[in-house]
Amino acid sequence: MSARRLSVLRQRLSAEELDALIVCDPTNLAYVTGFDDVFDGEDAHALAITSEEASLLTDSRYFEALSRAAEGTEFEVVLVRENLYVTLCERLGEKGIEVVALEANVPYGRFRFISERFSGRVEVIDGWVEDARQVKDSEEVRRIAAAAELTDRAFSHILDRVVPGVTEWELALELEMFMRREGSDGVAFAPIVASGPNSALPHARVTHRVIEAGDFVKLDFGARVDGYCADMTRTIVAGRASDRQRELHSAVLEANLAGIAAVRAGVPGNVIDSQARGVLEARGLAEYFGHGLGHGVGMEVHELPSVSPRATRSVPAGSVITIEPGVYVPGFGGVRIEDLVVVEEQGARVLSRSEKTLIETG
Numbered sequence: 001m002s003a004r005r006l007s008v009l010r011q012r013l014s015a016e017e018l019d020a021l022i023v024c025d026p027t028n029l030a031y032v033t034g035f036d037d038v039f040d041g042e043d044a045h046a047l048a049i050t051s052e053e054a055s056l057l058t059d060s061r062y063f064e065a066l067s068r069a070a071e072g073t074e075f076e077v078v079l080v081r082e083n084l085y086v087t088l089c090e091r092l093g094e095k096g097i098e099v100v101a102l103e104a105n106v107p108y109g110r111f112r113f114i115s116e117r118f119s120g121r122v123e124v125i126d127g128w129v130e131d132a133r134q135v136k137d138s139e140e141v142r143r144i145a146a147a148a149e150l151t152d153r154a155f156s157h158i159l160d161r162v163v164p165g166v167t168e169w170e171l172a173l174e175l176e177m178f179m180r181r182e183g184s185d186g187v188a189f190a191p192i193v194a195s196g197p198n199s200a201l202p203h204a205r206v207t208h209r210v211i212e213a214g215d216f217v218k219l220d221f222g223a224r225v226d227g228y229c230a231d232m233t234r235t236i237v238a239g240r241a242s243d244r245q246r247e248l249h250s251a252v253l254e255a256n257l258a259g260i261a262a263v264r265a266g267v268p269g270n271v272i273d274s275q276a277r278g279v280l281e282a283r284g285l286a287e288y289f290g291h292g293l294g295h296g297v298g299m300e301v302h303e304l305p306s307v308s309p310r311a312t313r314s315v316p317a318g319s320v321i322t323i324e325p326g327v328y329v330p331g332f333g334g335v336r337i338e339d340l341v342v343v344e345e346q347g348a349r350v351l352s353r354s355e356k357t358l359i360e361t362g
């Protein structure tokens with residue numbers, strides 16, 4: 001697995017005539033190495049990839065775990081006793097590296113530090129590992145599907161708890177506890193539970209608001225299984241729905257289905273977006289849909305490819321994306337319906353299985 005991932009990056013190095021690629025982003029490190037459960041998000045490592053070798057510089061906190069994970073692979077784990085980047089620059093110089101590529105998301109202070117210390121030239125590259133991460137292999141899809149399945153079970157679990165009198169905070173906590181108890185490693189992101197007028201905020205923060213009869217309740221959450229995320233949104237009504245709520249919900253559901261129907265490998269993200277957006281335009285609701293239709297999901301909950309009016313790149317086979325149209329009417333409330341789908345040659349394979357027709361609880 002890591003051999004294939006390294007070879008993709010080495011091909012790019014050689015195509016761009018660069019001598020070494022430095023990867024520091026913890027998610028990218030986990031991807032390139034394929035090491036599970038070692039990188040914890042701490043910014044404490046630097047992987048130097050050249051045509052000849054792949055050295056992973058780290059400190060004493062991670063040295064043993066990384067050495068164990070690296071057994072039988074081509075990664076050489078190097079224990080750094082002083083400053084990580086001083087050691088990195090010295091090693092690169094000793095190995096005769098002249099042009100080194102840094103990921104565009106390294107902090108500016110570190111970029112400056114390395115530029116000053118390193119004897120050769122520093123170039124900035126953008127998104128090489130992120131591009132590679134778009135296309136999932138079968139094991140990655142299996143993990144994402146497992147996360148989606150756990151997310152579906154959490155939705156079933158929470159449904160009969162969404163009743164007038166409960167707070168958003170209690171529901172968010174219950175969702176998180178359920179997923180973690182059932183095997184989620186943490187959560188893909190802090191669950192969103194947005195009720196009543198709060199549901200009109202696309203990325204509402206959870207509050208202690210008490211849910212009232214007739215409120216929209218927007219639930220956006222995802223489990224994380226073996227390092228891979230799920231992401232799903234359902235909007236339900238606590239008690240009985242009004243005609244206006246039904247109207248908004250059915251428009252968003254129609255847009256969601258149109259978006260999913262437009263998914264196929266090779267279709268540009270903006271074409272998929274426009275199919276769903278067109279449904280809302282026809283209903284006079286497009287002004288209430290301000291965000292893009294979807295995004296890639298994998299080791300991170302937001303990654304490539306993008307599915308938005310500005311996304312001219314096509315979605316590749318094997319990518320996993322969300323389709324999440326919404327309408328958000330200020331002061332009234334909002335609806336979003338989000339599914340996680342695998343992009344295949346013939347169309348979308350939908351991983352989210354939770355009920356999508358409007359659910360009224362209590």
Ligand SMILES: [Mn+2]
Nearest residue numbers: 231322324338
């Ligand atoms: Mn999403």
